[in-house]
Amino acid sequence: MAEPLGACPPTDPPDRTAIFDTIAEALIRDGHAVITDAVDSTLTDALCGRIETLSGQDFSPAAIGRAQDQMHNNFVRRDEIRWLDMGDPGDAQWLRWADALREHLNRRLFLGLFSYEAHYAHYAPGAFYKRHVDAFRGQANRILTTVLYLNPDWLPSDGGQMLLYPEHGHEPIARIEPALGTLAVFLSEEFPHEVLPARQDRYSIAGWFRVNASTADRVDPPR
Numbered sequence: 639m640a641e642p643l644g645a646c647p648p649t650d651p652p653d654r655t656a657i658f659d660t661i662a663e664a665l666i667r668d669g670h671a672v673i674t675d676a677v678d679s680t681l682t683d684a685l686c687g688r689i690e691t692l693s694g695q696d697f698s699p700a701a702i703g704r705a706q707d708q709m710h711n712n713f714v715r716r717d718e719i720r721w722l723d724m725g726d727p728g729d730a731q732w733l734r735w736a737d738a739l740r741e742h743l744n745r746r747l748f749l750g751l752f753s754y755e756a757h758y759a760h761y762a763p764g765a766f767y768k769r770h771v772d773a774f775r776g777q778a779n780r781i782l783t784t785v786l787y788l789n790p791d792w793l794p795s796d797g798g799q800m801l802l803y804p805e806h807g808h809e810p811i812a813r814i815e816p817a818l819g820t821l822a823v824f825l826s827e828e829f830p831h832e833v834l835p836a837r838q839d840r841y842s843i844a845g846w847f848r849v850n851a852s853t854a855d856r857v858d859p860p861r
């Protein structure tokens with residue numbers, strides 16, 4: 639069941655272009671970026687408000703795998719999700735922000751990012767997501783992962799950190815607190831990651847930029 643979030647405290651409005659540049663530079667340098675206060679409080683307020691209007695029934699248990707290969711595996715992940723939809727004004731604000739980032743990264747890095755799909759995720763106390771990668775090499779689908787965290791007043795003792803690993807290593811290269819307004823962006827194929835068990839209700843929006851993998855006889859499904 640999704641618990642209400644409470645009010646989100648205001649954060650300073652950052653300059654969006656400067657944030658996009660910081661993300662682009664970190665991606666070139668490291669393949670990943672972690673930005674605290676990546677979005678202004680108007681946007682986090684809208685997204686937190688949207689989550690408050692969603693009830694437990696609006697979320698579904700998350701699956702692993704894609705399309706017809708999807709399955710539920712309680713040992714791998716225990717979050718519940720809801721896909722964002724352009725038809726909702728709150729969801730649309732985040733989808734537009736992500737689209738502006740997509741255009742910026744395409745201009746600066748020539749990534750050819752074509753589309754973006756995103757879901758809210760709720761990790762109830764005790765929920766986790768074991769080490770995984772979001773895309774497999776050669777399948778040309780998910781290129782860049784984004785995770786925006788929506789938890790006011792999150793404490794390290796609340797758990798729920800995201801650990802980012804090097805492709806073949808077991809020592810984390812980043813440990814990310816899921817605090818309100820923090821955004822993680824990383825190359826989907828290259829960085830295994832996991833979500834440690836949360837001790838409070840933990841909310842986020844996970845999203846993926848994709849290239850267009852459609853061919854004449856196969857339309858690339860959006861998720």
Ligand SMILES: O=C(O)CCC(=O)C(=O)O
Binds near residue numbers: 759800831833842844
């Ligand atoms: O919420 C996070 O920190 C990461 C979520 C994740 O890895 C995923 O949904 O694939």
Ligand SMILES: [Fe+2]
Binds near residue numbers: 771831
């Ligand atoms: Fe992931």
